[in-house]
Amino acid sequence: MNYHILTLFPEMVLEGLNTSIIGRAVDKGLLSIEAVNIRDYTKEKHGHVDDAPYGGGAGMVMQAAPVCDAYEDLCRKLGKRPRVLYMTPQGRVFNQKIAKELSAEEDLVFLCGHYEGIDERALELIVTDCLSIGDYVLTGGELPAMVMIDCISRLVPGVLNNDVSAEIESFHDNLLEYPQYTRPEVYAGMRVPEVLLSGHHKNIETWRRQQSIKRTLERRPDLLAEANLSKKEQKYLEELRREQKKELSSIFENVLK
Numbered sequence: 001m002n003y004h005i006l007t008l009f010p011e012m013v014l015e016g017l018n019t020s021i022i023g024r025a026v027d028k029g030l031l032s033i034e035a036v037n038i039r040d041y042t043k044e045k046h047g048h049v050d051d052a053p054y055g056g057g058a059g060m061v062m063q064a065a066p067v068c069d070a071y072e073d074l075c076r077k078l079g080k081r082p083r084v085l086y087m088t089p090q091g092r093v094f095n096q097k098i099a100k101e102l103s104a105e106e107d108l109v110f111l112c113g114h115y116e117g118i119d120e121r122a123l124e125l126i127v128t129d130c131l132s133i134g135d136y137v138l139t140g141g142e143l144p145a146m147v148m149i150d151c152i153s154r155l156v157p158g159v160l161n162n163d164v165s166a167e168i169e170s171f172h173d174n175l176l177e178y179p180q181y182t183r184p185e186v187y188a189g190m191r192v193p194e195v196l197l198s199g200h201h202k203n204i205e206t207w208r209r210q211q212s213i214k215r216t217l218e219r220r221p222d223l224l225a226e227a228n229l230s231k232k233e234q235k236y237l238e239e240l241r242r243e244q245k246k247e248l249s250s251i252f253e254n255v256l257k
């Protein structure tokens with residue numbers, strides 16, 4: 001996977017990404033991360049890449065030419081026109097499914113805006129996908145690009161030491177991950193669940209699936225509509241829901257007493 005980040009702050013993304021697991025994957029040649037400085041493409045004497053908005057208003061707008069020129073130069077060097085992901089709170093909210101889809105691409109361009117955004121004509125000309133990392137506004141697109149690159153990279157084969165874990169973790173199957181424990185068996189008087197010490201793989205797997213279902217019901221019930229559950233697991237979920245209802249009605253009864 002080759003990432004190309006169009007930004008005014010190349011050092012920010014490179015320093016953030018060339019460490020830990022992603023940095024190691026770059027060293028191994030599984031990923032490449034290139035930061036293209038949009039400022040290198042300005043034709044203005046003073047190196048400006050922004051100007052006041054037509055029609056007035058606060059802040060500055062990034063000009064179309066340096067952004068488009070940076071992308072066109074990249075395309076010439078690559079000999080292809082990769083997807084351009086524009087980081088914006090107006091985009092589709094990024095999730096694991098989008099990450100999976102993007103991980104199949106060979107090259108991805110991340111376009112990071114600053115100030116009051118980028119001239120709309122540049123966006124019309126080069127952007128293929130508008131993506132957000134959530135309903136809040138940041139000062140620029142660099143952090144969202146780093147979040148997405150981290151998430152996509154762990155789905156690239158070989159990046160995690162253990163390829164199965166990327167699939168089993170939270171959100172695979174639309175279920176949250178089950179609780180994990182490691183040594184010692186007792187900590188602060190709390191024991192590791194007995195089943196995990198049993199060595200009985202089938203029982204451990206059943207327990208973990210049940211814990212995932214329980215956790216998802218308690219913390220992110222919205223995910224369950226899309227979860228892939230066996231008949232037995234659906235029964236287990238119905239049982240949990242009945243218990244939840246009972247608990248709720250006893251709380252209400254106590255309040256009304």
Ligand code: ADE
Pocket residue numbers: 087088089131132133134135136137138139140141144
């Ligand atoms: N740029 C500013 N805020 C953003 C957000 N929430 N997601 C993506 N890009 C952004």
